[in-house]
Amino acid sequence: MRLAKVIVDVPTMQTNDPYTYLVPDELSDKIQKGMRVIVPFGNGSRKIQGIIADVDNDGEFDGKLKKIEGILDLEPVLNPELLSLSKWMSKKTYAFQISCILTMLPSVMRAKYQKQLVLNSDDVDDDILKLFDGSTVIDFDVDKLPNDIVRKIIQARKKRQVVIKYKVQDNAKAKKIYALSSKISTDEAKHELENIRKNSKNLIKILQYIISHPGESIAQRKLAKDYDISESSIKTAIQKNWFKRFLQEEYRNPYKQTVKRNYPLKLNDDQANAVNTISDSIEKENDQVYLLEGVTGSGKTEVYLQTIQRALKMGKTALMLVPEISLTPQMVKRVKGRFGDRVAMLHSGLSSGEKYDEWRRIENGEADVVVGARSAIFAPLDNIGVIIMDEEHESSYKQDDAPRYHTRDVAKWRANYHNCPLVLGSATPSLESRARATKGVYTLIRLPHRINNQSLPEVRIIDMKEQMKENGQEDFSNELLAAINNRLQKHEQVVLMLNRRGYSSFVMCRNCGFVLHCPNCDISLTLHMDSRTMKCHYCGHEEPIPNKCRNCGSKKIRYYGTGTQKVQQQLQRLVPNARILRMDVDTTRRKGSHERLLQRFGNGDADILLGTQMIAKGLDFPNVTLVGVLNADTSLDLPDFRSSERTFDLLTQVSGRAGRAEKSGLVYVQTFNPDNYAIQLSKKQDYELFYRKEMSIRHETNYPPYFFTVKITASDVNESKAAAKMFEIAKILKAKLSQQAIMLGPSPSSILKLKNKYYYQIIIKYKHEPNMDECLEYILNHYQKDAQKGLYVNIDPDPLNFM
């Protein structure tokens, strides 16, 4: 028997292992490992999508078998490498294998299921007949119909008056365009040319094209555009049977603007050494991990580009990851400008169709350099020579929901598979990576100097407690304000960062102390002046601004805290002639608005760029000589052991935005904690000292990288159910784990209520727990029945935050 092992698209623990199906004769020569198929599943006629994990040519199976219904692909969409990666990832992240597979593929390959109702007999209830409205097949969406109608349908189904049909819809569609190929020979065309009216200018051009391009085909649109021929004349030519018209697949082109070509720069000694060391590993096919630690402005990008070039020269491909591609458009342009059409990009700014096309270009071997954000690590590249992860410490490399993978781990797996080096680059490496470099697990390569020996910007810390005493409520210190005015006079640009969007962070009644909260989340609402509403930044809830207190009816309502909107107003008042651009989630929601804002700033259309932390990354504007951090404390106050690390990273990065060209930079950091070590050390941009200090704190408090961590969360609409589940799990953990494991909780998550669900959590810190895997699997298997009741248990290995 020809059998196939199929991983079915049913994300549950019980269906996590492959199911065996019979391969029908008519599909026998087509079916291959890694293809998407449609299979029947369960009672009735339910159909679902699946992935072939294995084909067994003469297999046996005891029990009844069903047949594979059809294939969705002509070629496998997952090669053996990615298939086995999905298996490893499933174990590592405690996620279902099918979820891992689906995150590896472009989203259009995730099939949509549509239930349909087929009318079998005219003798049915009038209400049902009305539903069909004359046709015999209609879409059947249970939750859109009233209960009594659904009941009637179920009864009619029992009497076989109607049948439920399942449709598996494949959304992976290539874009098709019209193409033309000549149906007449060159001689025939010459003959036509002699007989045609001399004023048929367009038709003459067409014939000349046919004569000069014998046997070629061309896109209809291209023929019209390149040869300046009207569409109507082309239609005439088709009618005259000169052309055969057919549909041709075309890649959607995501590069709207052409990118300027750029060329390799001369490397300094440190850079050259880095490129040589890594290239040596590429050549020797050695899966070494390199930590490239380079201060801001030390030219890491050029090292990446020239390393990629070496890999290409050796006939290999390269994969380059960046944190959030929309935040680093300049970097992407540089790669594209260096390697041209051989580059494929995969990022959130593309439409799902464009992503699919880029993915197919990679799959077809038409691109050998891939640049992209987190999920690009799954690019179906063959023969990878080097994998590069820029800003490796960035938290966006870890996926927030299942499968909760970290890009770094997947990158290591693939580097090992391809026997190629992995380069982790950062000015402020994660402590985990830096610690591994110390232990010799990774090889540390340093770029300690800025290019051209440019000096680092001077950082001045301003104590806002002092400022408050003399200046009252203002968000701008006198020093910063003076510096801003000074730059405006010199026609230089300013970047200001405030890590909070909106206008005010909360609204409180001064009479009774009542604070307006989101009805769905345990979070205070933020005032937004532009839309004149109170918004929840977590679930999107919006409501009008209250004019009197909802609790006591008093009108003594005050706005507390400061967001980007309020600062913009304040700044405009303080510096009336400045042109200010605001950049936060609210002003960059539309596709491409991010780039447009940056472009305007780069063109000098604005003097001040005011934004949230999204402005801290990768921007390189030579005319920016002043950077101000309005409140450095927002990231410091979070209840998380990594808050110092994050603050240090952010301040170091945003400081790096100042003075990148000939002009020297100045940075002002406003804070209420001027003595905090993260702030003090970011002033000197002394990563190594920060690393040592932070490591000693982590050591004392038993946190990573000295300990491993796991976060387990339970959520339910009913608070006590979530809490009870967590205590149950705590009991299991206590019984199964050793005395050395440290358990924090069960406790309510720091945002207890989110989108109407309550969250409780446990954090486990451990060093060696041979039982851990088994223990978590056990919990996983036992929460399954709760999920149906809406009580979800999540496991997050190596969580990036404890909140």
Place this chain on the structure above:
DNA sequence: AGCACGCCGACT
């Protein structure tokens, strides 16, 4: 996930 089966209470 989606469906059937089976066991309980409240109604024509």
Place this chain on the structure above:
DNA sequence: GTCGGCGTGCTC
């Protein structure tokens, strides 16, 4: 009696 609620178990 039975309709419909929901808890439980299974899907190659």
